[in-house]
Amino acid sequence: MGPLxxxxxxxxxxxxxxPFAGMLLSDMGADIVRxxxxxxxxxxxxxxxxLEPLYRxxxxxxxxxxxxxxxxLVLRLVERADALTEGYRPGVxxxxxxxxxxxxxxxxKLVYGRMTGWGQDGPMAQAAGHDIxxxxxxxxxxxxxxxxxxPTPPINLVGDFGGGGMFMAFGIVCxxxxxxxxxxxxxxxxxxxxxxxxxxxxxxxxxQIGFWDESLGANVLDTGAPFYDTYETxxxxxxxxxxxxPQFYAELIQKLGLESEGLPAQMDKNGWDTxxxxxxxxxxxxxxxxxxxxxxxxxxxxxxxxxxxEATHNEHIVARQTVIERDGVPQPAPAPRFSRxxxxxxxxxxxxGQHTDEALGDWGVDAAEVTKLRETGAIA
Numbered sequence: 001m002g003p004l005x006x007x008x009x010x011x012x013x014x015x016x017x018x019p020f021a022g023m024l025l026s027d028m029g030a031d032i033v034r035x036x037x038x039x040x041x042x043x044x045x046x047x048x049x050x051l052e053p054l055y056r057x058x059x060x061x062x063x064x065x066x067x068x069x070x071x072x073l074v075l076r077l078v079e080r081a082d083a084l085t086e087g088y089r090p091g092v093x094x095x096x097x098x099x100x101x102x103x104x105x106x107x108x109k110l111v112y113g114r115m116t117g118w119g120q121d122g123p124m125a126q127a128a129g130h131d132i133x134x135x136x137x138x139x140x141x142x143x144x145x146x147x148x149x150x151p152t153p154p155i156n157l158v159g160d161f162g163g164g165g166m167f168m169a170f171g172i173v174c175x176x177x178x179x180x181x182x183x184x185x186x187x188x189x190x191x192x193x194x195x196x197x198x199x200x201x202x203x204x205x206x207x208q209i210g211f212w213d214e215s216l217g218a219n220v221l222d223t224g225a226p227f228y229d230t231y232e233t234x235x236x237x238x239x240x241x242x243x244x245x246p247q248f249y250a251e252l253i254q255k256l257g258l259e260s261e262g263l264p265a266q267m268d269k270n271g272w273d274t275x276x277x278x279x280x281x282x283x284x285x286x287x288x289x290x291x292x293x294x295x296x297x298x299x300x301x302x303x304x305x306x307x308x309x310e311a312t313h314n315e316h317i318v319a320r321q322t323v324i325e326r327d328g329v330p331q332p333a334p335a336p337r338f339s340r341x342x343x344x345x346x347x348x349x350x351x352x353g354q355h356t357d358e359a360l361g362d363w364g365v366d367a368a369e370v371t372k373l374r375e376t377g378a379i380a
Contacts, residue, residue, distance in 0.1 A: 002029025002334075003341040007176060008363075010035065010077050010084045011058060012098070013352070016156070017192065018087035018115060019054045020165030025172060026057030027334035027343050033359050035074055036352030038062040038380040046354050053331035055349035061360060062353025062380025069378035071097040077363055078103045082179070083111040083172045090120045100187045110185040111175030115168045117159070119191030131159035131192070138163070138196035143203065147217030147224065163195025220244065226276035227252065227266065230305055231283035238305035239283060239291050252300035256282060353380035 007030040011022045026032050034055070040062060064070040075098070078084055084103060086093050093099045093114075100112040117134045118124040124137075132153045135141045140159075145152045171188045179185050206212035206219075218224045227243040243252040249266045253259055256279075263278065264271020283291065288304050295302035306314060312323045312330050324333045327348050334343035356379055360370050373379045 001341050002027065002343040003338055004173070005029035005341070007031065007083070008081045009033075009172070010074065010081045012084070012086040012088070012093070013037065013060075014087035016087075017160040017164035017168065018085060020161050021085060021113075021115070021168035021172070022058055023054055023056060024165065024169040026346055029341070029343065029346075031362075032058040033077060033363060034058045034060045034350070035063050035065075035077075036060045036380075038064040038070070038353065038377070040352035040380075041354075043353070043380075045351050049327040050349035050351050050354075051327060051329045052349050053326070053329065056326070056331075057346040058350060059347070059355035059359040060350035060352050061356040064378055065096050065098070067376065067378045068097075069373055069376050073360075073365070073373060073378060074098055075103065075106050076365065078110060079107050080363055081107065081110060082176050083113060085113040085115070085168060085172065087115045089116060090114075090125050104185055104187075108185055109179045109183060111172055111179055111188060112185065113168055113172050113175070113188040113190060115164055115190040115192075117164075117192045119194060120189045124193075131156035134159040134163065134192040135196045138193045138200070140196050140200050142214070143200075143216070143222055145216045145222075147215070149216065151216065158199065159192040159196050162199055163197075164190060164192040167195040224272070226272050226279055229276070229279075231279055233283055233288040233291060234285060235287040235289075237288040239288055239295075240303050240305050241279075242301040244301070248299050248301045251298060252295075252302070255294055255298060255300055258282075356380050 004025060007025075009022075009025060009030050009032045011018070011032050011034045013019075013034055013036045022032055022034065063073060065074070078098075086098075094101075100114070103112055104110055114120060116125070117129040118127060132141065135153070135158050136151075138159075141151045141153060143151075144154050168188070168190045171190055175186060175188055203212050207214070213219055213224075216222070220228055223229050227241055227249055230238045230240050232238055241252065243249040246266065253263070258278070261278075264274050286294075291302075292304055296304070308330075311317050317323055321333055323330050324345070325331070326345060334345060337343065357367075357370055360379075361367065365373075370379070
């Protein structure tokens with residue numbers, strides 16, 4: 001009953017940010033058919049669940065796109081779809097016979113979503129790359145790290161999933177809404193370098209007014225400030241502080257028992273090294289659990305630094321069911337949450353080609369046609 005119930009999407013199989021966009025849209029109720037390579041997985045594995053949450057919610061059909069019948073089958077699905085998503089280098093789907101011109105000719109209302117690292121044009125469009133490269137060129141990676149250190153990639157959350165998959169899902173929904181008004185589809189160019197850049201908008205604004213120093217680890221939000229950082233505890237674990245506002249910082253100082261020590265003023269950068277040293281020494285005097293007992297739930301803006309495994313047992317995470325379990329695998333629950341059209345995981349992740357007959361039947365391909373396509377080798 002998710003808010004996208006009734007929306008039909010064709011997903012050309014890819015890795016990382018492409019499947020993430022598909023997961024987001026599926027969690028919201030969209031009916032997504034994922035086009036996987038025919039014969040990619042032996043059908044014998046279908047009797048056990050695919051434990052990769054990134055591919056959850058969709059049905060998979062196995063198609064040989066080297067065969068004209070396979071391409072024609074996908075185009076028939078496109079005729080019934082609201083959107084198509086792909087994550088290949090520019091020009092690949094054109095060479096397959098599934099480019100935007102062909103697809104829009106078959107379905108003029110189609111939203112054709114294309115996601116790449118560098119975008120569909122520009123000097124880098126055909127170059128290989130990964131998240132670390134996209135966020136580097138976009139001006140983001142230079143600002144992740146500590147003073148005196150080197151830029152440290154925040155795994156691949158910013159480029160692949162934030163700048164890529166999230167913007168693909170957002171763009172698809174925007175495109176579908178516009179197509180419902182205009183009756184016309186269009187092509188969506190999602191570039192991870194573009195998405196990363198826009199995620200940095202606030203920092204661009206701060207820079208213009210002189211509140212952002214481009215030096216590594218020199219600002220309030222990049223570990224430059226001692227009250228916005230992580231600290232090791234007596235048991236070798238870590239806690240996080242985000243006590244930015246004066247009233248929250250005052251509560252932190254009070255709960256740490258430091259009110260009478262005559263510490264430097266919060267925003268006196270010349271005193272930040274003194275504050276950091278004091279915090280570092282203090283947090284090592286107690287375990288993480290002991291600091292939880294003192295600071296958790298207060299306005300000091302505190303939280304323990306948890307691993308994924310630890311997060312599954314946290315009281316708040318458990319209460320909100322932020323992490324759910326499916327097929328014995330803990331995984332993040334659908335987000336955001338709706339009061340009436342509840343988002344949910346529609347089904348477990350499929351093996352490639354697992355739902356070929358079922359999905360094709362639901363999308364208007366009759367059993368006789370399915371048999372014929374299988375005889376030609378066009379489908380798994």
